[in-house]
Amino acid sequence: MNIADIATDEFVQVDSDERLGKVRSVFERENPKGIVVTDEEEYAGVITERQLLQSHIEDDAKANVLARSNVPRIGRDEDVRDVARMLVEGGTKVAPVFEGETLWGIVTEDAILEAVLENLEVLTVDQIYTDSVVTLQEDDHLGKAINYLRENDISRLPVVNENGRLAGMVTTHDIADFAVRTMERQQKGDRSGDTDRMLDLPVYDMMNAPVETITGEETVKTAVERMFESGYAGLVVTPDGDDTSVAGILTKTDVLRALTFTEEQSMDVQITNIDFLDTVSRSDIQDAIAEVVDKYQDMQVHHAHVRLSEHKERLRGTPLIHAQIRLRTNRGQIAGTGEGYGSDTAFRVALDKLERNVLELKGIRADKEYEGQLLRKLDEL
Missing domain, CATH: 3.10.580.10 (CBS-domain)
Structure with missing residues (x-):
């Protein structure tokens, strides 16, 4: 299934010069998942309700101050599983859909879930x-x-x-x-x-x-x-x-996130707020988690999720990062969290905590293995 069957060309948009006070009113009145911001009819970004809540920007400021231009751009021929990953890693519930270089419409979290609803019967x-x-x-x-x-x-x-x-x-x-x-x-x-x-x-x-x-x-x-x-x-x-x-x-x-699970030999790793990565790469993160997992052969990891969030505090210009690593395994969920200046330091602290939590789980009876029914269902679409 590709995203052309799910995306819509009907969406709420505001001009980049619109006041944020008016944008708040639009969320109140129409309750959209996100609002597309345009500048002279050209796509400029997306504003979500969570952004407005977390922002300290005054209502008199213009919409372009808050518009997120780093929201993933979706092509109309993208696979639904890839789009699910992009939305989760982009930390957004709505993303622009392009036909070539032209903004065609949007795709939302709800639209994807509605499209795959029947296939979710195989997961608990x-x-x-x-x-x-x-x-x-x-x-x-x-x-x-x-x-x-x-x-x-x-x-x-x-x-x-x-x-x-x-x-x-x-x-x-x-x-x-x-x-x-x-x-x-x-x-x-x-x-x-x-x-x-x-x-x-x-x-x-x-x-x-x-x-x-x-x-x-x-x-x-x-x-x-x-x-x-x-x-x-x-x-x-x-x-x-x-x-x-x-x-x-x-x-x-x-x-x-469950739609992104794979049955490949390599462990599936998903990163929320991937833009916060600085001196560490996705492959570095995957290798480091795999190294911990490989020490415990009886623990089968089906999926790893790394969530990064940034605090206002800085040290010589480097932001304080909070990192959370969560593994979905045949022994249940295991997590580790940590903080540090820069994503690499925060990740390493969280990884150390994760390994200690893994050790504490030794001897716990394994749950029933995840069989991958959802993936096979999706592949049939």
């Missing part, structure tokens, strides 16, 4: 969900939520009560929506000072509840259908029979 949630979860307490303030979202480069945070039980969910969309409504009230003179007090608001006052959940035994197809029906981009994974304990998170991006 526990094969692909993320078991490392950042949570909030009900009385944590909105400022803390925003910091957690930025620091961990994520889009949603489960909220738990004083007993650690699932109580709600806060997402980047919720916060962006609340910020727009607050600014609109201020402009009308209804409640001056709201912006200053907004960051002190308890997340309990704006979280979504009840929360949509899924168990690890259910199929990924069921999970994606539930996301589409609820209008959510992620579900909280709970133990079977207990819908108030948080075992993990399953997002549309996790599902998209």
Whole structure:
């Protein structure tokens, strides 16, 4: 299946001179996955809602200040699996589709998932969900939520009560929506000072509840259908029979990532925010992970995911990088995280932590091997 069957020529766009305040209003009114920015009818980049939330740029600034020009450019003849990889590694839910050098349309995460939905029946949630979860307490303030979202480069945070039980969910969309409504009230003179007090608001006052959940035994197809029906981009994974304990998170991006798994002899490695790589290459990362894995012949790694995120702090111009390595193996998921100045240092710290976590898993009974049914289904399309 190539992307020509999935992409659309209908999309939301704004001129590069448009104010960011107006762009926020467009997200509020039309709720697009992303907005294409053009300069004299030429493609200039893409703005996502998460960018707006994480940006400190004033609303009077122009859209071109925030437009991401490094979002992957998709050709209309690209294979769906390659496009899935490009979206995940580009950290975006929408990308421009070109016919030659001409902007033809866009492709979205949702459109790809809809196209392959029936083939997701062969995967279960526990094969692909993320078991490392950042949570909030009900009385944590909105400022803390925003910091957690930025620091961990994520889009949603489960909220738990004083007993650690699932109580709600806060997402980047919720916060962006609340910020727009607050600014609109201020402009009308209804409640001056709201912006200053907004960051002190308890997340309990704006979280979504009840929360949509899924168990690890259910199929990924069921999970994606539930996301589409609820209008959510992620579900909280709970133990079977207990819908108030948080075992993990399953997002549309996790599902998209699963589409990139391969059955090749070489280990499949995927890197989110690949633009942060400086003195280390994709092949260096793959070789280093493979070296760790090869020490433990009884552990079979099906997929490796490396996520990089950049902090504001710098040392002699080199940014502080947070790196997370996650392996999907026949023994479950194993992760390692680390920080350092530059992607190479951060990756090495995370790799050392990963190896220590691998050692701790010795003796754990292996789970059922991943058989690759999804890949065979996709190859039949």
